[in-house]
Amino acid sequence: MAINKILVVDDVATDRMYLREILTDAGYQVITAASGKEALNLASSDKPDLIFLDIVMDDMDGYQACRKLTSGEATKHIPVVMVSANKQKVDKLWAQKQGARAYVTKPYTNDDITNQIQKFR
Numbered sequence: 001m002a003i004n005k006i007l008v009v010d011d012v013a014t015d016r017m018y019l020r021e022i023l024t025d026a027g028y029q030v031i032t033a034a035s036g037k038e039a040l041n042l043a044s045s046d047k048p049d050l051i052f053l054d055i056v057m058d059d060m061d062g063y064q065a066c067r068k069l070t071s072g073e074a075t076k077h078i079p080v081v082m083v084s085a086n087k088q089k090v091d092k093l094w095a096q097k098q099g100a101r102a103y104v105t106k107p108y109t110n111d112d113i114t115n116q117i118q119k120f121r
Helices: 013-025 036-046 064-071 090-098 110-118
Strands: 005-009 029-033 050-054 080-084 104-106
Touching: 005 013, 005 036, 013 029, 013 036, 013 104, 029 036, 029 050, 036 050, 036 064, 050 064, 064 090, 064 110, 080 090, 090 104, 104 110
Parallel strands: 005 029, 005 050, 050 080, 080 104
Antiparallel strands: none
């Protein structure tokens, strides 16, 4: 599967911009969302090849959004990588149970992010 377009979802603008910069510099087309609800809409309309999804957000947390993305007919084929400061094993297991295919903890490096993409090529 070719990865060209990536959706970045985070309610913190600086985190969104940092991740966007890493991905843009690596040659990917990036779209961003500031909430879980916005992510659901963009995933359906813009059809990204991969989603980086924060967990802690106000309107709909990343777990809820991931569950909806991975069970929705139009979006279930899109791999979701959770990105969070939560480092507990239980957080990673819960993300996996919601349908996430990978998990990256903050703070992350450029290589941490780009290595995740290689898993889905």
